[in-house]
Amino acid sequence: MAIILLRDDSNYTAWSKALNHTAPEIPVYTPETVKDKSEITFALSWKAPRGAYAEYPNLKAISSMGAGADHLLEDDSIAEEITLARIVDSKLAEDMGVFVLTACLSAIRYFNDFFNQQADKNWQRYKYPQPQDVTVGILGFGTLGQHVGKLLQQNGFNVIGYSHSRKDVLGIQSFTSDEMDGFLAQSQILICLLPLNKHTQDILNADLFSKLPEDAYLINVGRGGHLKEEDLIPAIENGNLKGATLDVFKTEPLPQEHPFWSHPGVFVTPHTASISRPRALASQVAENYARMEKGEDLKNIVSRKRGY
Numbered sequence: 001m002a003i004i005l006l007r008d009d010s011n012y013t014a015w016s017k018a019l020n021h022t023a024p025e026i027p028v029y030t031p032e033t034v035k036d037k038s039e040i041t042f043a044l045s046w047k048a049p050r051g052a053y054a055e056y057p058n059l060k061a062i063s064s065m066g067a068g069a070d071h072l073l074e075d076d077s078i079a080e081e082i083t084l085a086r087i088v089d090s091k092l093a094e095d096m097g098v099f100v101l102t103a104c105l106s107a108i109r110y111f112n113d114f115f116n117q118q119a120d121k122n123w124q125r126y127k128y129p130q131p132q133d134v135t136v137g138i139l140g141f142g143t144l145g146q147h148v149g150k151l152l153q154q155n156g157f158n159v160i161g162y163s164h165s166r167k168d169v170l171g172i173q174s175f176t177s178d179e180m181d182g183f184l185a186q187s188q189i190l191i192c193l194l195p196l197n198k199h200t201q202d203i204l205n206a207d208l209f210s211k212l213p214e215d216a217y218l219i220n221v222g223r224g225g226h227l228k229e230e231d232l233i234p235a236i237e238n239g240n241l242k243g244a245t246l247d248v249f250k251t252e253p254l255p256q257e258h259p260f261w262s263h264p265g266v267f268v269t270p271h272t273a274s275i276s277r278p279r280a281l282a283s284q285v286a287e288n289y290a291r292m293e294k295g296e297d298l299k300n301i302v303s304r305k306r307g308y
């Protein structure tokens with residue numbers, strides 16, 4: 001029994017070192033070092049090329065290296081009986097919280113506008129709201145969304161959340177199922193922290209933007225597939241949206257010719273809101289590997305039926 005590391009960028013060093021340090025008894029291979037593929041029972045993966053898993057005939061479980069498992073769910077070459085799991089981690093949530101709080105504060109204090117004005121040596125002030133004057137709607141009020149919500153609330157923002165099931169978190173108003181329009185109508189800043197699947201693909205589109213308050217601000221830290229990209233700039237230009245901070249894109253890295261790079265209302269970051277830290281996460285992966293070895297249920301299982 002052994003773990004195989006699989007990644008789109010073949011950058012295995014950090015995970016390899018972290019697992020060797022945390023659980024030296026577990027044999028860990030990469031596609032370059034594995035000799036006997038039948039020894040592999042567990043894959044730890046990030047966007048492995050489609051079909052890569054089929055090379056390991058005794059594979060029982062695959063864990064994503066991150067919180068998102070969309071890269072596993074969209075690979076229909078993975079056999080149904082293989083268990084899928086993902087990372088759930090407080091550090092990941094803390095990092096996401098800091099990123100989203102920064103983006104919300106930058107939005108209400110016009111930092112992106114000032115950055116653009118500096119290039120033109122343009123001295124112009126704006127009337128700005130205080131956090132308590134602003135309602136932030138978190139679309140995808142799960143592990144990361146709830147942590148983000150608590151941090152925003154501590155910093156004075158009014159927070160509301162939308163998820164499949166109703167939540168009871170620090171008195172934050174929780175919306176579900178057919179309450180989406182009411183949720184959107186209050187969301188002056190909308191944060192997307194949904195998982196990506198066929199139900200949430202392109203959910204951030206012109207129709208949704210038209211249901212937000214005028215001059216709302218969008219922060220997409222979910223996945224690029226959530227945003228119907230061609231609808232964003234028209235929504236900013238017609239006043240539906242004041243602007244957007246985007247951390248994730250349909251194609252990453254964002255192509256050189258993409259209009260998001262140069263539109264003054266769009267602030268682009270390179271998928272960096274919350275990055276998995278292998279050293280902090282290796283024990284979680286080792287525990288799931290041990291559970292698989294003992295025939296126990298894995299932690300943080302991803303449901304193919306639910307799509308996350």
Ligand SMILES: NC(=O)c1ccc[n+]([C@@H]2O[C@H](COP(=O)([O-])OP(=O)(O)OC[C@H]3O[C@@H](n4cnc5c(N)ncnc54)[C@H](OP(=O)(O)O)[C@@H]3O)[C@@H](O)[C@H]2O)c1
Nearest residue numbers: 067068140141142143144163164165194195221222273274
């Ligand atoms: N940009 C980055 O650096 C970065 C880093 C990490 C993660 N992410 C993204 O963040 C996502 C969320 O991670 P997480 O750990 O918070 O996931 P999670 O715990 O599974 O939370 C997902 C939330 O979305 C809700 N949801 C799912 N499908 C829905 C739908 N169709 N309509 C309404 N609500 C729906 C869920 O509702 P229930 O609670 O009722 O099930 C849950 O509250 C990941 O999937 C990943 O794409 C991005």
